[in-house]
Amino acid sequence: MQRKNIGIILVVSLVVFSSFSFGQDLLIKNGTILTVTKGTIPNGDILIIKGIIKQIGENIEAPKGIKIIDASGKYVIPGIIDSHTHIALTGTNESAEAITAEVKMRDVLNAEDRSIYTAISGGVTMVHTMHGSGNPIGGENIVIKTKWGKTSEEMIVHSAYRTLKFALGENPKRANSPAVGTLRYPQSRMGVNAIIRREFLKAKNYMEQWDRYLKAKKSKKPPKNLILPRKDLRMEQLADMLRGKMVARCHSYRADETLEFIKLSKEFDFKIACFEHASEAFKIAKELAEEKIGISVFLDNWAYKVEASEGIAYSAAYCTKNGVLVSINSDSNERIRRLFNDAAKAMKYGGLSEEEALKLVTINPAIQLGVEKIAGSLEVGKHGDIAIFNEHPLSAYTLCEKTIIEGEVYFDRAQYLKEREEMEKKKKEEEKKKVKKGGTK
Amino acid sequence: MKTKKNRLFICLFAVILLFTATSSARVTPTYAIVNCKIIPVTGSPIDKGIIIIRDGLIESLGPQGKISIPEDAEIIKAEGLFAYPGLIDAHTNLFLELPKEETRRPETMRTVSAEPQQKEKAQHPDLMALKLLKPKKTAVADLHKIGITTVLVAPERGIYAGQSVLLNINGEIAEPMVIKSPVALHVNFTTASGTYPSSLMGTMAFLRQSFLDTEYYSSYKSQFSKSARGLKRPEYNPFLEALLPYVVKKSPIFFNCANLEDIKRALGLIKEFKLNAFLTGANEAWRVADLLIKNANVPLLVSLDFKPPMTSIYVNQGEELKKKAEEEIYPANAANLHKKGLTFALTSQGLKKPDDILKNVQKAIKTGLPKEEALKSMTIIPAKFLGVSSFLGSLEPGKIANIILTSGEIFDEKAKVERVFVDGISFEIKKPPKGEKPSAVNIAGRWSATVSSAMGEWESTMELEQDGNQISGNISTRMGRWEIRDGILSGNELALSISATIMGETMDVAFSGTAEKDSIEGTITFMEWSMELKAKRIPDGKF
Numbered sequence A: 001m002q003r004k005n006i007g008i009i010l011v012v013s014l015v016v017f018s019s020f021s022f023g024q025d026l027l028i029k030n031g032t033i034l035t036v037t038k039g040t041i042p043n044g045d046i047l048i049i050k051g052i053i054k055q056i057g058e059n060i061e062a063p064k065g066i067k068i069i070d071a072s073g074k075y076v077i078p079g080i081i082d083s084h085t086h087i088a089l090t091g092t093n094e095s096a097e098a099i100t101a102e103v104k105m106r107d108v109l110n111a112e113d114r115s116i117y118t119a120i121s122g123g124v125t126m127v128h129t130m131h132g133s134g135n136p137i138g139g140e141n142i143v144i145k146t147k148w149g150k151t152s153e154e155m156i157v158h159s160a161y162r163t164l165k166f167a168l169g170e171n172p173k174r175a176n177s178p179a180v181g182t183l184r185y186p187q188s189r190m191g192v193n194a195i196i197r198r199e200f201l202k203a204k205n206y207m208e209q210w211d212r213y214l215k216a217k218k219s220k221k222p223p224k225n226l227i228l229p230r231k232d233l234r235m236e237q238l239a240d241m242l243r244g245k246m247v248a249r250c251h252s253y254r255a256d257e258t259l260e261f262i263k264l265s266k267e268f269d270f271k272i273a274c275f276e277h278a279s280e281a282f283k284i285a286k287e288l289a290e291e292k293i294g295i296s297v298f299l300d301n302w303a304y305k306v307e308a309s310e311g312i313a314y315s316a317a318y319c320t321k322n323g324v325l326v327s328i329n330s331d332s333n334e335r336i337r338r339l340f341n342d343a344a345k346a347m348k349y350g351g352l353s354e355e356e357a358l359k360l361v362t363i364n365p366a367i368q369l370g371v372e373k374i375a376g377s378l379e380v381g382k383h384g385d386i387a388i389f390n391e392h393p394l395s396a397y398t399l400c401e402k403t404i405i406e407g408e409v410y411f412d413r414a415q416y417l418k419e420r421e422e423m424e425k426k427k428k429e430e431e432k433k434k435v436k437k438g439g440t441k
Numbered sequence B: 001m002k003t004k005k006n007r008l009f010i011c012l013f014a015v016i017l018l019f020t021a022t023s024s025a026r027v028t029p030t031y032a033i034v035n036c037k038i039i040p041v042t043g044s045p046i047d048k049g050i051i052i053i054r055d056g057l058i059e060s061l062g063p064q065g066k067i068s069i070p071e072d073a074e075i076i077k078a079e080g081l082f083a084y085p086g087l088i089d090a091h092t093n094l095f096l097e098l099p100k101e102e103t104r105r106p107e108t109m110r111t112v113s114a115e116p117q118q119k120e121k122a123q124h125p126d127l128m129a130l131k132l133l134k135p136k137k138t139a140v141a142d143l144h145k146i147g148i149t150t151v152l153v154a155p156e157r158g159i160y161a162g163q164s165v166l167l168n169i170n171g172e173i174a175e176p177m178v179i180k181s182p183v184a185l186h187v188n189f190t191t192a193s194g195t196y197p198s199s200l201m202g203t204m205a206f207l208r209q210s211f212l213d214t215e216y217y218s219s220y221k222s223q224f225s226k227s228a229r230g231l232k233r234p235e236y237n238p239f240l241e242a243l244l245p246y247v248v249k250k251s252p253i254f255f256n257c258a259n260l261e262d263i264k265r266a267l268g269l270i271k272e273f274k275l276n277a278f279l280t281g282a283n284e285a286w287r288v289a290d291l292l293i294k295n296a297n298v299p300l301l302v303s304l305d306f307k308p309p310m311t312s313i314y315v316n317q318g319e320e321l322k323k324k325a326e327e328e329i330y331p332a333n334a335a336n337l338h339k340k341g342l343t344f345a346l347t348s349q350g351l352k353k354p355d356d357i358l359k360n361v362q363k364a365i366k367t368g369l370p371k372e373e374a375l376k377s378m379t380i381i382p383a384k385f386l387g388v389s390s391f392l393g394s395l396e397p398g399k400i401a402n403i404i405l406t407s408g409e410i411f412d413e414k415a416k417v418e419r420v421f422v423d424g425i426s427f428e429i430k431k432p433p434k435g436e437k438p439s440a441v442n443i444a445g446r447w448s449a450t451v452s453s454a455m456g457e458w459e460s461t462m463e464l465e466q467d468g469n470q471i472s473g474n475i476s477t478r479m480g481r482w483e484i485r486d487g488i489l490s491g492n493e494l495a496l497s498i499s500a501t502i503m504g505e506t507m508d509v510a511f512s513g514t515a516e517k518d519s520i521e522g523t524i525t526f527m528e529w530s531m532e533l534k535a536k537r538i539p540d541g542k543f
Helices: A002-021 A117-121 A189-218 A234-244 A255-268 A281-291 A315-321 A335-348 A354-359 A363-370 A413-440 B002-023 B135-144 B200-226 B239-246 B260-273 B284-293 B320-339 B353-366 B370-376 B378-386
Strands: A028-034 A038-047 A051-059 A068-070 A075-078 A081-086 A124-129 A137-140 A142-145 A163-167 A181-184 A247-252 A271-278 A294-297 A325-328 A385-387 A400-405 A408-412 B031-038 B046-054 B056-062 B076-078 B082-085 B086-091 B109-114 B148-154 B160-162 B165-168 B178-180 B185-188 B253-257 B277-281 B300-303 B346-349 B403-406 B417-422 B427-429 B447-453 B454-467 B470-476 B482-492 B491-504 B504-514 B519-526 B529-538
Touching: A028 A385, A075 B086, A081 A325, A081 A335, A081 A363, A081 B482, A117 A124, A117 A335, A117 A400, A124 A363, A124 A385, A124 A400, A137 B378, A189 A234, A189 A255, A234 B200, A247 A255, A255 A281, A255 B470, A271 A281, A271 A363, A281 A294, A281 A315, A294 A315, A294 A363, A294 B491, A294 B529, A315 A325, A315 A335, A325 A335, A325 A363, A335 A354, A400 A413, A408 A413, B002 B519, B031 B403, B086 B300, B086 B346, B135 B284, B135 B417, B135 B504, B160 B239, B178 B378, B185 B239, B200 B239, B200 B260, B200 B417, B253 B260, B260 B277, B260 B284, B284 B300, B284 B320, B300 B320, B320 B353, B346 B378, B353 B370, B447 B519, B454 B482, B491 B519
Parallel strands: A028 A068, A028 A075, A081 A124, A163 A247, A181 B109, A247 A271, A271 A294, A294 A325, B031 B076, B031 B082, B086 B148, B185 B253, B253 B277, B277 B300, B300 B346
Antiparallel strands: A028 A038, A038 A051, A075 A385, A124 A142, A137 A163, A385 A400, A400 A408, B031 B046, B046 B056, B082 B403, B148 B165, B160 B185, B165 B178, B403 B417, B417 B427, B447 B454, B447 B529, B454 B470, B470 B482, B482 B491, B491 B504, B504 B519, B519 B529
16 A cells, blocks of 8 residues: 555656646737637637646736737647658668567657758647558657757657557568668568568467466466576567557558458457558548548559559548548658648548648547647647648648747747848858958958 | 799798897886976876886886985986876777778678578677787877877777777787776677668667577576576577676676767666666767766766767758868867766777877867866776776876876977886887978889898889878888888988888888989888888889
């Protein structure tokens, strides 16, 4: 009992401590607030205290000394979430072997990747940065907030799902990237399926071996020469999948192999959170909805390789209407700055409502990443992760003006343009001086 | 006939080698260094002091009048000179000449099986720096010239690079130099080429797995030795055997940190596996100073290499900032760490030229690192880190006589190291010849040379380069291509130093003579042997 109490005190003190260092205070006034989950407030304020949204409404009284952003005439939306990208990393694939579940993107975060700045210039506040699609089973991905200028540790979102990258089709069989002088198993779609099944069978054996050991150890008369099994990090990761501690994010284009993978997940009882790219998802929308598996897609980008040839621009809207949880991802450090444009296209292709379209880049990816309690919409209690646009974010003419994470402004377009202008001015002056000096010589 | 002459020549050098080997038997005279300013590092300076060296140790030191000079001592007048403890370079790659790395380009299709590969084969934690040592006189002289008397020599390639050796640079033969071997296991956050791990994330997983495997291997072995009956015999694994002392017995592991994320990676692994580790490289250490303060128990070896890493925020925003980073921001690493109250040693790790060590210490001082700190960070601090401070790192009675005499305050741009003592053995620093004049002719180009001695004649080709009156180049002989260095052409007087490698041993031979536009004549001398050299210019275009 006493021990329990100590535990509780520790946890409480930890929470208190972390909330001290968490976020900033900020009041955003008079903006058109698109909450995504709770409708639109035409002339509203948002109060953020220590990084958390404390109040949303009209005419919120400003606490003394708080920083205020006047959002008159602007649109205030939840920070955009990119469900699938590869930014802020040193390396994407561990391609020397086909099964590399043991590698972790957390180990190779690079907080100084400029792509993070590109991301915040497009209102992105959170990304799921992933292992590449080179391996049937890649590595463990990580969810980070795009806190440009902060350390990699400060960026990590600890409450997100632990996700493991899987890949089917052309990429893991190395059809499009034949490494010089290397022929790696598997070389076919059936090989990809077989190797994943084989690895899960291995993981089951591994778990049984540990179970036997623990059981024997706990028994009244443990055998004299009981040997601790070897700890295998690759198997540990797959065991975590089978124990439900991790979810699968599976790169998959074709409908047939997508269904095959769902079968595999049932055979081994692991959870798939989301299929990536899924350009034939519209063919199996019903199955995906039934299994409650999401998809993370490009909106109107297809036919860039043979397995992507049957993609359509209507897929995101069609799948949404048929109950599939859809997000739009960038998979790139360029598209990441205009995900809101891609969301708007879902209104044109398939006729989603404004709110439905906006969900594709906010609350839907948040649900896919298991962070819907802290992000993805503007609600009291969630993190103050916000993007402010000069026009409606789904307008073709819109620009992101400010990106705020936990009440702290990380991107300010006006400020950036001012600094850039000053720098250019300074440079020109220096060049002039140089020319003058050269002249007198 | 010619081969016969060659053999004779080899014999000659064999005799010379034998002579050098026997002559270096340790008979160290007793010395009295008198009238110098003593900077002991651990105590207060003595303005006019005496240091007595006997049997390779500092017998006594103190102000004049308080120290009596033994009768048998050779007196070294050091009026106006400063005496410091020899500098310690706690991590260098300068001393080790590794064979050129093979660039593996498989010509045939390589098949990677579905089963995990034998990753261990690509790594070599068992590689001993000691076994690869081939000390060169020139390398020794280069370090002595800047006051370095002790170096930690480490292999540098691979994730598990190998194990280092600590040397007192007291001559040209490896074994007598060794203070300790092995010292540490060296780990780089790099990748294996063409095999697993081929990415940094793979490397991290590989490191973790190999630490776990070592622990497992150790516990299995100990269980087997306790009660073998009924247990399968553990299979001998040389890779894990090499890791055992470091992972289980906690001998030091050096993590080479090329950037600030590497520092965090290393600290993470140290914590996870309770390792006894050093951070080395770390030229971005100031950027994670607060984290380092929290981990003050991990010794910090800061490199004097100021080149920003590829991942740095300063290198991908234009040339201007990149230049500023290299010239101003990164040199201030040590100064910033000092301001934060961190203790560190300065090393030459990553530097390509010995001369850069001194230059870069001076740069670090310019950015605000106090001189005394710079001195400590190359003497007593590394000595403590490496566990040798009871006999190295400062001038105290009873410690090893590693002493340097300088013409001014150490690290001053004008100050020169005049003499060094290592293990009580005196080495005078060769000065550039006096009365240097501008060269009268330009002798750059190709030359055909004939060397004649009592044992016959010998043809060779020289390639010379000239920069002002400085001459460098090489001479191609039947026994290989030898480097020509430290050459000076003063008027028509030519002096060269040739690093000759014969039967795997390298020695310096001196040439002095005269040079005209198209002819060079003079004498090569080595100890009491001498040979005449006559060379004629090979006209351009003729080969």
